[in-house]
Amino acid sequence: MSLEKTWKILGTPEKETARLQTSLNVDQIVAKLLSLRGIKDFEEARLFFRPELKHLHDPFLMKGMKDAAERLQKAASSNEHVLIYGDYDVDGTTAVSLVYSFFKGIIKNLDYYIPDRYREGYGISFQGIDFAEENNYTLIIALDCGIKAVDKIEYANKKGIDFVICDHHLPGHELPKAYAILDPKQNDCNYPYKELSGAGIGFKLIQAYSLLCSLPEENCYPYLDLVAASIAADIVPITDENRVMAFFGLEIINSNARPGIRALMNLNQLKSPVNIGTLVFVLGPRINAAGRIEHGSKAVDLLTCVDPVQAEELARSINDTNNQRRDLDLGTTGEAIEMLENDELSSSKKTTGLFNQGWHKGVIGIVASRLIDKYYRPTIILTESEGMVTGSARSVREYDIYSAIEKCGGLLEQFGGHKFAAGLTLRPENLEAFKSKFEEVVSASITTDQLTPRIDIDSEVEFHELTEKLLRILKQFRPHGPQNMTPLFCSRHVFDTGWGHVFGSNHLKLELYQKSNPSIRFNAIAFDKGDYVHFFQRKTPMDIVFKIQENEFKGVTTIQLVIDDIKMSV
Numbered sequence: 342m343s344l345e346k347t348w349k350i351l352g353t354p355e356k357e358t359a360r361l362q363t364s365l366n367v368d369q370i371v372a373k374l375l376s377l378r379g380i381k382d383f384e385e386a387r388l389f390f391r392p393e394l395k396h397l398h399d400p401f402l403m404k405g406m407k408d409a410a411e412r413l414q415k416a417a418s419s420n421e422h423v424l425i426y427g428d429y430d431v432d433g434t435t436a437v438s439l440v441y442s443f444f445k446g447i448i449k450n451l452d453y454y455i456p457d458r459y460r461e462g463y464g465i466s467f468q469g470i471d472f473a474e475e476n477n478y479t480l481i482i483a484l485d486c487g488i489k490a491v492d493k494i495e496y497a498n499k500k501g502i503d504f505v506i507c508d509h510h511l512p513g514h515e516l517p518k519a520y521a522i523l524d525p526k527q528n529d530c531n532y533p534y535k536e537l538s539g540a541g542i543g544f545k546l547i548q549a550y551s552l553l554c555s556l557p558e559e560n561c562y563p564y565l566d567l568v569a570a571s572i573a574a575d576i577v578p579i580t581d582e583n584r585v586m587a588f589f590g591l592e593i594i595n596s597n598a599r600p601g602i603r604a605l606m607n608l609n610q611l612k613s614p615v616n617i618g619t620l621v622f623v624l625g626p627r628i629n630a631a632g633r634i635e636h637g638s639k640a641v642d643l644l645t646c647v648d649p650v651q652a653e654e655l656a657r658s659i660n661d662t663n664n665q666r667r668d669l670d671l672g673t674t675g676e677a678i679e680m681l682e683n684d685e686l687s688s689s690k691k692t693t694g695l696f697n698q699g700w701h702k703g704v705i706g707i708v709a710s711r712l713i714d715k716y717y718r719p720t721i722i723l724t725e726s727e728g729m730v731t732g733s734a735r736s737v738r739e740y741d742i743y744s745a746i747e748k749c750g751g752l753l754e755q756f757g758g759h760k761f762a763a764g765l766t767l768r769p770e771n772l773e774a775f776k777s778k779f780e781e782v783v784s785a786s787i788t789t790d791q792l793t794p795r796i797d798i799d800s801e802v803e804f805h806e807l808t809e810k811l812l813r814i815l816k817q818f819r820p821h822g823p824q825n826m827t828p829l830f831c832s833r834h835v836f837d838t839g840w841g842h843v844f845g846s847n848h849l850k851l852e853l854y855q856k857s858n859p860s861i862r863f864n865a866i867a868f869d870k871g872d873y874v875h876f877f878q879r880k881t882p883m884d885i886v887f888k889i890q891e892n893e894f895k896g897v898t899t900i901q902l903v904i905d906d907i908k909m910s911v
Contacts, residue, residue, distance in 0.1 A: 344717055346794045346906055348886060350801055350831060351377055361386075370800050371814050374828055377799055379580075390817050392588040394562065400549035404530035409505045409521035410549040412480065413444070422450040422477045426469060427484035428539070429458050429637030431574035431628045435567040436484035436507070436540040438644035443547045443564060452476075455637035459702060459726055463757070463764055465490040465504075470497045479503065480520075482546075485539025488524050489513045489757055507542040509577075510757055511743065534582045540571030541586060565590035566599060567644065572822070573620035574629065576761075579822030587820045591615065601643035604656035617820045630663035633703030670704045673697075674711045677722065681712075691784045691792065692718055694776040698725035706733035706762070713737060717794045719745065719783050721765075723772070729754065730772050736761040740783075740791045749778045796886055796906055799828045804835075804854065804861045807889060812900055815889065833884045834910045837877035838862065847871035853885075853902065864892065867904035882910035 353376040362372035364383050380386050388396060400406050416423050423444070427437035434455065441453045454473075456466045464486035470493060473481055480503045487494070487506035494504050494517035504519040511526055523542050525532040537545070548561050569590025572583050579587055594602060595613040605624055606615065615624075631639040639662075643655040677695050681687045693712055700708075705722040712720045713735050719742050723732035736742035741760045750756065752775040756765035767775055807830075821827045834855060841851040849867040854860075865887065867873070876883055885904050892901035 344715075344794050346796050348796050348798055348831065348906070348908075350798045353377055357381065367814070368806075368811065370802060370806060370811065373800050374815075374818070378825055389584075392585045394585065394589060396582075396585050397548070398533055398582055400545040400552070403523055403525060403532040403545060403549075404527055405521040405523050406545070406549045407553075409507075409523055409546060410553045412503065412505060412520055413448075413482075413546075413550055414553060416480045417444075417448045420449055421479045422452075423448050423480045423482065424473050424476075424478040425451070425453040425484065426465065426481050426486075427453070427455060427637075427641075428464065428486045429455050429632030429640075430485075431625050431640075432539040432571040433485040434628060434632065434637050434640035435571040435574075435644060436538075436543040438641050439540055439564045439567045440482060440484060440507075440543045440547060441641070442645050443550075443561070452478075453638070453641055455632070455641060457636060458632055462726070462731070462766065465493040467493065467496060470500065470502065473497075473502055474500045480505070483507060483519075484543050485509070487517065487519070488522070488526075489517070489755070491515050491517045493517070494519050505546075507539070507546055509537050509539050509542055510759065536578045536580070536583060538568065538571040538575045538577050538583070540568045541577075541583065544568050544586065562589065563593065566593040566602065569594065569617075569820075570602075570620050570625065570628070573617045574625035576621075576823055578824040579617070579820055580824045583822075584820065584825065587617065587822070591617070591820055599644065599646075600649045600652035601646050601655065604643075604649070604652040605660070607653075608656050608660050617822050626666070627659055627663045630666040630703075631659050634662045634666050634669075634701075666704060666707075669701045670707045670711075673700050673704055673708045676700075677708055677712060678715065681716070690718070690780055691787055692780045693720040694723070694779060695721075696723040696730065696772060696776075700724040702726050702731060705731075706735070706764075709733050709735040718792055719779075719787070721776075721779065725769070728769075730767050730769050732765045732767075734758070734763040734765065737791055738795060740787055745779065745782045745786065748782045749775055752778060796829065798831045798886055801831045801833070803857065804832060804863065805858050807863065807900055809900070812889060812891065827888050829886055829888060829905065831884065831886050834882040835885055836880055836882065839878075841874055841877045843871040843874050849874055849904075851877060851904075863900055863902050865902035865904055867907065870904065870907055873907050876907075876909065884908045884910050 353373050358372045358376045361376055362369055365386055375386055380389055425437050425441045427433035437453050444451055454469055456469055461468050465483055482505050484507045488508040488510050497504055505521045506519045507523045525535045551558050551561055565586050568586045572587045577583055594615050605627055609623055628640045631637055646652040680695055702724050705724055709720045709722045717737055719736050721732045721734040723730050734742050743758050743760050743763045746756050746763050752771045754766045758764055835853045838852040844850055847869055849870045851865040852862055853865050854862045886906040887902040887904045890901055890903055892899050
């Protein structure tokens with residue numbers, strides 16, 4: 342059984358919401374939704390509803406960008422050998438695909454390199470630098486990694502290899518001595534938006550190069566589909582510049598998808614419109630599977646492929662790899678749950694820390710996320726790779742797991758990541774000490790509230806407020822993602838007409854109404870909520886949290902409620 346969640350109806354300043362409602366001439370619900378997303382006036386609302394490419398920031402506002410673009414210009418003009426280097430996950434492989442595809446027609450001696458997850462590990466590797474030296478590469482463009490690779494960059498410098506680092510992770514106390522560093526999270530970087538993905542940084546680089554060399558800026562825009570995929574998969578906020586790039590990237594995917602993405606869509610019977618959710622849950626995991634199970638370069642091969650027939654072959658191979666990943670994921674999750682259930686001390690802890698030297702390194706991050714769903718506490722899943730212990734960490738709402746790991750840094754060989762997800766490496770002899778220290782650090786800093794799963798609800802509504810007009814406006818809130826999630830509503834004291842029934846494995850279909858206006862009825866669906874059918878059959882008043890969506894049947898479009906959670910009415 343899943344953990345019971347608390348419900349929190351989000352509030353907004355009444356005066357601000359009322360002012361927004363008047364200036365935009367919209368319903369109170371819409372005004373509140375906009376206010377919750379940080380929109381304060383008509384102009385901000387216009388930019389939100391009508392994203393334009395001209396709203397993208399000047400790339401030269403980013404620290405190091407002029408140096409980076411000029412170094413690429415020099416490399417192109419002098420026929421240097423240039424290596425595009427990136428991480429093996431979706432963000433890394435989309436970033437490499439983007440920058441490589443753009444420069445392929447500009448730089449004569451160009452190739453890409455994705456490190457092997459198992460032999461080289463995360464980020465820039467000594468093996469990768471050796472490869473560059475052996476093949477006469479004098480410039481490496483590192484994407485989605487490198488900001489903490491101090492020793493690796495020093496190693497490259499001694500070999501006469503320049504690095505341009507394009508990263509979006511938090512810098513450490515010491516920066517690598519690269520030729521140029523692009524990372525808006527540097528304290529002294531004045532770039533106006535800090536939440537770009539790795540592929541987003543790559544896009545800013547090609548944008549800057551185009552401006553420097555007087556190339557049409559429009560040449561950059563066809564690559565926004567790759568940026569959209571990275572934004573979705575890396576779960577960065579879909580606000581400001583990310584929202585613009587995601588919006589236009591999705592347009593490309595839905596109108597003129599590149600052969601690799603089109604092949605994956607066809608293979609998985611996906612029809613337009615593809616949305617952020619499709620990228621997160623369908624396309625992203627398949628692109629990711631290459632790096633998790635085999636080698637990330639296969640993902641780049643797919644995303645840079647221009648031949649539809651070859652793209653189909655690559656897509657089939659990656660799809661098969663994803664099936665292997667899924668089997669490993671489910672098997673490992675089952676083993677992890679069994680370990681926790683058999684550990685008498687587990688229930689008293691504030692963290693989950695599990696190690697099994699036989700677990701596949703490629704799925705431990707997914708397993709950590711699944712355990713969060715079940716136990717809801719900061720989680721690190723660890724395995725052995727190349728004689729070292731390697732782990733993936735995932736966090737709960739509002740708890741900074743990166744900071745907690747940083748406090749355990751003396752026991753680690755390396756670590757990196759974000760507030761809610763991180764990776765780490767340590768020596769086997771430090772494993773138990775690290776697990777204890779991590780539990781100690783988290784226990785001292787996490788709150789009871791942070792350990793309780795919560796649903797943040799945008800607004801409480803009556804059924805008569807759920808109109809076709811509201812649905813039309815809500816469609817303009819897309820693309821959805823962090824800080825602009827699909828609006829969640831709450832309605833209280835709802836009843837089923839008697840039509841409700843269970844279908845599939847344990848899903849629930851209902852026809853709901855409120856006694857205040859029983860003629861207004863909505864079809865509803867609740868996945869994995871079949872156990873609640875008896876409450877509705879007994880006419881028990883229930884409260885629901887839900888999203889609204891269009892449902893088309895036999896050419897007729899109606900509003901359907903997609904239920905996230907159910908409770909008995911108080």
